[in-house]
Amino acid sequence: MTLITDIRLRRILDSRGNPTVEADVVTESGGFGRAAAPSGASTGEYEAVERPPTEAIAAAREHAVPRLVGEAYAGNQREVDSILRAADGTDDFSEIGANSAVAISMAAAKAGADVLGAPLFQHLGGTFRGENFPTPLGNVVGGGEHAADATDIQEFLAAPVGAPSVEDAVFANAAVHAEVADLLEERGHPSGKGDEGAWAPSIDDAEAFEIVDEAVSTVQDEVGFNIGFGLDVAAAEMYDADSETYEYESAGISRDTEEQIEYIADLVEEYDLVYVEDPLDEDDYDAFADLTDEVGDQTLICGDDLFVTNTDRLVDGIDRGAANSILIKPNQIGTLTDAFDAIELATQNGYDSVISHRSGETEDTTIAHLAVATDAPFIKTGAVGGERTAKLNELIRIADDAT
């Protein structure tokens, strides 16, 4: 019943106005799944390769589609994904593009769920999935590669860890986002938004810390539950390999690796940070390990560019005690099977998985289902903006249907 009978690929728009790949998968019994690839801006050096969509689509039509249509079952995700890997023939999806691969992989999962008449999270997670829902990390102020002339740290995140429900958490993040706008206005920094819908004011990180801290406290008092504070430093983007320093350009500060570790450890203390992503360069496992040693019992130290959803890199991290959490972005690795394998390996080794959007997104909601299916403690998918609220609203619907 889930034999794949047709795959269609097309170019559609992403949230930055760039083209991306969308896939439709149809099965023998009329099951249908549609999914689209997201796209990063602060991409990790070791990510699977995103090809220009026209090339990725042509290559997938030539190499992957004929091997899947009439041959693979959408309900058998591992089979679909191993055919995608074999059809590509490289380690990094540089032939058919990780964008074509992930779109087909996710569309096949949705077609498989459709045939079963089950929601995607249940198809992926099975009946014995956990009963928890992820806490959304809401990007409220940001810069780095996501906005020009804004903060050096890429993302200042609200983390409503005490929220009694997904719905309360989603609305709390939106409230922090709105409160930040008021504070920026009061301080004379009216601001536009970056790629993920966070405010992108022309201020330095020190002022952003003050503003987000105040906004989080104000909303916390209003809603009556705990809202934490988190960061995606995206430090690989500010690391200068020649001078071996982290360059904070808006503040005119340069930190060597030791200073960077101490700076981050101090921030964890001062702001009681519950989440710190990519605080160090993507090649520096040892520095990640040192920081994890220092503050890993107080906060999540999450590897995004460090691990790129790749089990080989995660094994290296586990061996060296680098980080205690992994960011999961299916398009970084190319298939849902690879993403699941990374989550499973992480769980077995006491690392928390955080499911994530990309800065370039579509209305696709697969990651909301992936987070619920895998019992992930956090999902990072923005606070406001249509392509972000697509996932947040889907989470609210999933929680509503599942409880």
Ligand SMILES: C=C(OP(=O)(O)O)C(=O)O
């Ligand atoms: C979502 C992120 O940004 P991008 O998609 O640009 O890598 C990130 O760095 O976590």
Ligand SMILES: [Mg+2]
């Ligand atoms: Mg990141």
